[in-house]
Amino acid sequence: MSLDVQLQPLRPNPKLFFTGLAILAIVLQTLYEKRKRVSQCRAPMVSHLIPWVGSALEIGRNPDTFFNRTQRKYGDVFTMKAFGRDITCVVSPSLISEIYRNPQKYDFGHYRVALTTECFAIPASLIESDLLSKVLRPTLHRHLSPTGLGPTIKSYTTAVWNLLERESSRFAGVSTPLRDFVLPVLYQSSAYAFFGRSCPVLESYQAFNDFDTDFHLSLAGVPRIFLRKSTEGLATMNRLFEKYFDGPHEGASEYVLESERVIRDQGYDSKTVGAYFVCFFFALMTNTPNLGYWMIVLNLRREGGVQPLVDEIDEAVTSWKHQNPDQEIGDHLYELVSTAELPLLTSTIQETLRYVTSSVSIRRVTEPVELGGYRFDKGDEVACMTRLVHLDEEIHENAWAYNPRRYMDQKRFSKNGKIVANHSMPWGGGVSMCAGRHFATRALKSFMVSLLIRYTLEIDSKCSEGPTFTLERVGTGALHLRGDLRVILHARK
Numbered sequence: 001m002s003l004d005v006q007l008q009p010l011r012p013n014p015k016l017f018f019t020g021l022a023i024l025a026i027v028l029q030t031l032y033e034k035r036k037r038v039s040q041c042r043a044p045m046v047s048h049l050i051p052w053v054g055s056a057l058e059i060g061r062n063p064d065t066f067f068n069r070t071q072r073k074y075g076d077v078f079t080m081k082a083f084g085r086d087i088t089c090v091v092s093p094s095l096i097s098e099i100y101r102n103p104q105k106y107d108f109g110h111y112r113v114a115l116t117t118e119c120f121a122i123p124a125s126l127i128e129s130d131l132l133s134k135v136l137r138p139t140l141h142r143h144l145s146p147t148g149l150g151p152t153i154k155s156y157t158t159a160v161w162n163l164l165e166r167e168s169s170r171f172a173g174v175s176t177p178l179r180d181f182v183l184p185v186l187y188q189s190s191a192y193a194f195f196g197r198s199c200p201v202l203e204s205y206q207a208f209n210d211f212d213t214d215f216h217l218s219l220a221g222v223p224r225i226f227l228r229k230s231t232e233g234l235a236t237m238n239r240l241f242e243k244y245f246d247g248p249h250e251g252a253s254e255y256v257l258e259s260e261r262v263i264r265d266q267g268y269d270s271k272t273v274g275a276y277f278v279c280f281f282f283a284l285m286t287n288t289p290n291l292g293y294w295m296i297v298l299n300l301r302r303e304g305g306v307q308p309l310v311d312e313i314d315e316a317v318t319s320w321k322h323q324n325p326d327q328e329i330g331d332h333l334y335e336l337v338s339t340a341e342l343p344l345l346t347s348t349i350q351e352t353l354r355y356v357t358s359s360v361s362i363r364r365v366t367e368p369v370e371l372g373g374y375r376f377d378k379g380d381e382v383a384c385m386t387r388l389v390h391l392d393e394e395i396h397e398n399a400w401a402y403n404p405r406r407y408m409d410q411k412r413f414s415k416n417g418k419i420v421a422n423h424s425m426p427w428g429g430g431v432s433m434c435a436g437r438h439f440a441t442r443a444l445k446s447f448m449v450s451l452l453i454r455y456t457l458e459i460d461s462k463c464s465e466g467p468t469f470t471l472e473r474v475g476t477g478a479l480h481l482r483g484d485l486r487v488i489l490h491a492r493k
């Protein structure tokens, strides 16, 4: 058999030629930009293959792996490209703190307007007005401050206690998907606390979830046309809240009623009031219920499950009953939750926030500045990457492991021999720091106390599957869940 190969004459192939040319152009452009960045003392650009898309796909696949590797390669400040945007990520706690301390140089106002007008349906005239900055935001902060929060958190505690009792007939004694049990209870309790009983809770649940599921994509600028379900969810929420504000809603919290009066006084109708509160409702609901869910799962998966928490809460209840012998704990739960110290539960909430959040504070540079040895120009975008601080092994020992006692056992955290004051930033920071953080922590405390007084809880050993984090929700706060865990609940005597 002849092994002769008939050699074909080499024919010009235009397709191959232009592909090669394009690749060469990209390589040269990348090298040129790299050299330019170095010579101008700009933060290093993370290398990527696809020009406009940049690192977006890699981040979408597993952001924890991507950022971890990138930080090790480039250091604490690096610029990445994603969907045509160059964003400089800042990972060092001291540089993040410098950004938070200087809102004049690192502006957030631009993003607040863009976020609320592009992702929600609030008219720009309201968002850009003095009314928002001088009246509505101060009203929000006053009602959500530790001293202003009392009545709302009291209603929340009553609602969560009663809802947990009501659910016992449906869920106790049978294998239950934890998601179906926990998330609606947390959703309803928050809704009732702020909006009263006429809040369209059941009607809005699916619409809210449709909107919420793709919120990170909407935030990343993915056009609405690709987010049909999410867009419809938002439209339904807007309709429901317009109707709510058109009807009687005396049971609403003082915060809601006061803000509504202020907006209406300027001539706005129920549609605008509704849209304003859909935005608030989103902030209220997108994080806290997921945090509550993860707190249960992460503890149940530990040896001993939730028993250490049960023991601590039982001890507080016993001590309370001792001091109030003729009283029913159910009628005074708010007092118990407000006065009992519960150090393990407090640390558990903090650790869940550290472990489960991916919060990013984004800022726009307003004048030429130097940060971490690099030059930034007006208009540059910087992002404070708090999750990387949370997962920094030098700051948090065994950072990739969930340890509910972490904040009980350790009060000071340091890196390279220096104390790190901002070791945990689940709420972001500076001028955009989460306004609802006091409500969220106290709500989670009320929820866990009520749950563990009312129920025993164990993983259904017949089910092997479990939930995982939706890591791709970079920068939106608490990570959501994919999948679920089945549990067996029993009502406690």
Ligand code: HEM
Residues within 6 Å of the ligand: 112, 144, 280, 283, 284, 285, 287, 288, 291, 357, 359, 360, 361, 362, 426, 427, 428, 429, 430, 431, 432, 433, 434, 435, 436, 437, 439, 440, 476, 477, 478
């Ligand atoms: C575990 C629960 C929560 C987490 C992890 C969380 C996290 C965050 C984060 C990371 C930000 C942006 C911070 C930044 O850009 O620097 C934020 C903003 C905000 N959060 Fe929360 N949040 C939670 C619960 C709540 C609740 C319950 C409310 C309402 C009662 C709320 C109201 C707000 C508001 C109004 C803002 C916007 C602040 C501004 O524009 O200045 N949050 N939250």
